[in-house]
Amino acid sequence: MRKLKRMLMWAGLVLILLLIFLSVYGAFIGAERARAFFNSLPLAVYWSALTLTLMVGIIAFRRLIRVPGLLLIHLGCILVLAGGIWGSEAVDKLRDKILSIDTIRAGRMAIFEGAVENRVTLQGSDQVKQLPFHVKLKDFRLEYYEPGNLLIQSRQGKHWKVPAEVGAKFSLGDDIGKLKILKIFENFKIKIEGDERVAYDAVGPGSNPAVEVQIEPPDGEVATKYVFERFPGRVHPEDKIAFRYERVVREYISELQITRDNEVVAEKDVQVNDPLHFGGYHFYQNSYDAESGRYTILMVVSDTGLNLVYGGYLMLCVGVFWHFWIRHLFVSVKAKLA
């Protein structure tokens, strides 16, 4: 038994060392290739060996059962590995073959505003699968940090970054003069009124953010300029300065409804860090129509094995804090009281 324990400890240590080297190798080859590598057959053997060593270790070492912290740590690791294996691509294919459980592991779906969709393009292929329910995009919107910024550069290479707020005035030095921000447009359009061209903020689809600025040079000849977010860097030969208007996205929001048999069964505003969870899938805000914001792209990911992983994480955390921190605190408090 003593020999077996020694062998087990060495096996554990060798497996840990091996995983250190494999992780470093994985870091060098990049996420995509590393993911494929860690899901390959030789690595499946490794994961199984690691799980088995942990399980045999718990049986062989009585200390691992007697000391609750150590037991939680090792059981937590087993659960994390089990969850990872259960949710892996290889096991997913096996489940499909043996049990005919056909889940969508990961994929993407594009939905236009007002449209209902249940088709998912699988990750890494052109294959399309259907969800057992429909997803409706009620609305998609982008929210920006307020105010946006106006970036100004002179021909001499001087830079300014000023907040684009209506009415704000700035001095850009004696040679350039003063600058005033007159208006902010969300969807800039031009219309003809009489003989004049008038800029206005159009309601409805489309997006053309712009800022109307007034430049007052030292000679006093006031000029008005429009700076567009999506068409930066337009400089005329006579211009002393170049402008750029930039806004930083604060949030992407897709207002979603899940429908089954024409009945709404779930509803949520999906944002980055706040996915929708329904029917064994998570729906994530992934991308969007950058031109006019009329559609969203959602990532659909299956939850298979996730509860095991989360359970394992919980046990691991409780275990390490109990074993390394809390039990020592109890001991010292007890000693003080005694």
Added chain:
Amino acid sequence: MEIKYTIQGLLIYLAIAGYMLAFVTTLLRRPKMGHLLYLVGFVISALSYAYRWYDVRHVPLQNLFEVFLFLGAFSYPVSWFCRRFLRIAGQCADVLIAVLVLVPAGFVFSAKAQQLPPALQSWLFAPHVAVYMLSYIFMAKATVQAGAQLVCMTYNSDEKFISAEEATYRMVCVGFPLLTLGLVLGSWWGKLAWGDYWGWDPKESWSLASWLVYVGYLHFRYMFGKKHSRINSIWVITGMVVIVITLLWVNLTRLFAGLHSYAT
């Protein structure tokens, strides 16, 4: 090199000066004065961190500049905790660590304020990074003790402090749960933000490697105790090397481009 002619920069440089004076004074065997200067350096460093918080209006842990400010500010509380509760010496080394982390913040990294991108707007952002940084301070202290043990340096003759080998072990025991929590919180956040609790992103792979080095150390020490104390020390020093790669190299080179690039 970027010298910062701002209030933020001034506070960082004052904190560095305070820490350096504390280092010199401690070396000159004036421990009480050294401790007082260390405390002054900490107060200025904490002020610098608070100023940054006020300036950017979110928890300043977004990029390397902010993270190094955090490390500089939290070096003192960790050092105090270790002396007071774990009986671990090494104030001189602690001050040096604080200087080492504040110098890049003061002279290398850009202090340009950035708004949080959507991926970082999560309640997990602050605990994930803060817990990791705290664990890194403990592990850095453990590395100093391991180094002292490796070169057979008698760190402190004072009997109220424990030996370097024992100190290394205690520091790892305190830092390891934080390292584990950081890893788990990161994984949970990854699931919420990117759809996967583990994506084998280079930063994730390096952080797993660093966690595993300490797992290896704990198992090795359980197997052999203090019999191979030099190998124990090598484990801990290796862990710190991997942590430095995780923290810096992954963000500063293009070799490891990945989802954590915004932390640069």
